[in-house]
Amino acid sequence: MTSSLAPLYPSHLQTLMQRASTALERGGFDHLVVPSGTIHYHLFDDRDYPYAVNPQFKAWAPLTSIPGSWLSFTPGQKPKLVYLQPFDYWHVVPEAPSGYWADHFDVVVIREPDEALQHLPADPARCAILGEPQSALGDWVPNNPQAVIDYLDYHRNWKTPYEIAMMRLATQRGVRAHRAAERAFRAGASEFGIHLAYCQAAGQDANELPYGSIIALNEHAAVLHYTERDRVPPAQVRSFLIDAGASHGGYACDITRTYAADASGEFQSLIDAVDRVQQQLNAKFTAGADFRQVHLDAHLMLAGVLHEFGVLRASAESAVESGVSSAFFPHGLGHGIGLQVHDVAGFASSDAGGRIEPPEGHPFLRFTRKLEAGMVMTNEPGVYFIDLLLDKVRQGPHADSVDWDRVDHFRPYGGIRIEDDLVVTDGEPVNLTRDEFAKPE
Incomplete structure (x- = not known):
């Protein structure tokens, strides 16, 4: 499976970066920031709902089970993956990033969700942050600018x-x-x-x-x-x-x-x-x-x-x-x-x-x-x-x-x-x- 996907992935990523660059220009932003999403809990209970990754996140890499992680892209630069691999003996911890896609990112492994803050772009106001409200981290609150989403969603209909x-x-x-x-x-x-x-x-x-x-x-x-x-x-x-x-x-x-x-x-x-x-x-x-x-x-x-x-x-x-x-x-x-x-x-x-x-x-x-x-x-x-x-x-x-x-x-x-x-x-x-x-x- 990996051998058939590896030669196709670089072109896919290049397409995503081109689309993101145009979308950011349309919206007047400098950076694209995408949280992977968070765990949701039942009201009045400590049970969690099944985790569902942010579709805008998994478009970039085949990662579907890493809540608390972030993707950051600045046009002209290598995309960055802030990868949460927590110290946790209650649950299975995500394995270290690897595979045909991993070398195409600057990968930063963090152990606590708040550690992501030091690895995101300096000014949240210059970022299109695509995600759900619960993914907010400090000043990094999803703003979901319509011009950016409209462009990315429209072009997502063409599959690589x-x-x-x-x-x-x-x-x-x-x-x-x-x-x-x-x-x-x-x-x-x-x-x-x-x-x-x-x-x-x-x-x-x-x-x-x-x-x-x-x-x-x-x-x-x-x-x-x-x-x-x-x-x-x-x-x-x-x-x-x-x-x-x-x-x-x-x-x-x-x-x-x-x-x-x-x-x-x-x-x-x-x-x-x-x-x-x-x-x-x-x-x-x-x-x-x-x-x-x-x-x-x-x-x-x-x-x-x-x-x-x-x-x-x-x-x-x-x-x-x-x-x-x-x-x-x-x-x-x-x-x-x-x-x-x-x-x-x-x-x-x-x-x-x-x-x-x-x-x-x-x-x-x-x-x-x-x-x-x-x-x-x-x-x-x-x-x-x-x-x-x-x-x-x-x-x-x-x-x-x-x-x-x-x-x-x-x-x-x-x-x-x-x-x-x-x-x-x-x-x-x-x-x-x-x-x-x-x-x-």
């Missing part, structure tokens, strides 16, 4: 070859774990049992995964962010939807698959139809495409599937025009992914700010920009049978556009979602997810 390699390594873990989860499902495990099998295969526990895994049997698949995980399997298992990722060095993958217990039944046929749509949509993730239009294309194609299976009496076109299709596909088609699962600046109109609104009637779309080569996006169309949304249709003026007997037939299966991570290019996208699934176990 190093970042794509990191996401491939995250995907290796994710696909391995997805395969283990399917085996557990086929063996009759509960949602909780499938979750444990997933974590075991990924080699990561729930706090290390990039988001809470969605592991849903039967009608639970109709809850878009279902995370309850029943401890006992249902008496009759009909379907399984898993939306789960993995991490590598602070980068995420995001993968969803849906399975039918009966591989020869009608629900499996519906899964296959959604999968075909998903793969047809993959081809639309190409440089220059307006993602808002790709999302609307997905509605039309999925409505066509529902019409084909007799769920919609109305044509696909009229279901989209009336908004009925949104009752079956209520979320956005995809989002940027990288250091964060839902990566930043999905609505940004430029690196100076501004917002591109989603199409009317589609408020949950997370990305409205044009696609450009180097972006990494998810593609996750879905079809669901959600009582809350369908009841509105049943009580509204377009109730006759739906065959409610067919809805009742599919309701016990919950829903379908299929998701891949795609690297946008000038031609056919690179499918990180299916590339990894195509490899033999």
Whole structure:
């Protein structure tokens, strides 16, 4: 792993320094200072929440478990890493900085958090300090200047070859774990049992995964962010939807698959139809495409599937025009992914700010920009049978556009979602997810 990343990292770091230099110029600052973040504690308790590193920090180096550390960059100089390695016999202390990235920093090891003060630039007022309020240390209070954040976040949508390699390594873990989860499902495990099998295969526990895994049997698949995980399997298992990722060095993958217990039944046929749509949509993730239009294309194609299976009496076109299709596909088609699962600046109109609104009637779309080569996006169309949304249709003026007997037939299966991570290019996208699934176990 290290050998493949080492030659890519210097160029990645150079890109970050160039972006930071321009961002500081935009904001009128001389230095960029980024705290790694701190431990948060429960109110009225001495238990801590799982630590989450500042994304602005882990962009520079694959460090995800060093609270109390700082990164400092001054244009024209080597970046500095103030690395907290405390004297502590209660907890595991971070190992000394090493690896393919370490020599690219001036590294200062400190033993107490306050020691960082003597290693940061002299004047906090001349610094763009990016972090949460709790990271404040003396006069070093995060100011999060909007001009700096707007520039950095906007350009973070273009991934360096190093970042794509990191996401491939995250995907290796994710696909391995997805395969283990399917085996557990086929063996009759509960949602909780499938979750444990997933974590075991990924080699990561729930706090290390990039988001809470969605592991849903039967009608639970109709809850878009279902995370309850029943401890006992249902008496009759009909379907399984898993939306789960993995991490590598602070980068995420995001993968969803849906399975039918009966591989020869009608629900499996519906899964296959959604999968075909998903793969047809993959081809639309190409440089220059307006993602808002790709999302609307997905509605039309999925409505066509529902019409084909007799769920919609109305044509696909009229279901989209009336908004009925949104009752079956209520979320956005995809989002940027990288250091964060839902990566930043999905609505940004430029690196100076501004917002591109989603199409009317589609408020949950997370990305409205044009696609450009180097972006990494998810593609996750879905079809669901959600009582809350369908009841509105049943009580509204377009109730006759739906065959409610067919809805009742599919309701016990919950829903379908299929998701891949795609690297946008000038031609056919690179499918990180299916590339990894195509490899033999």
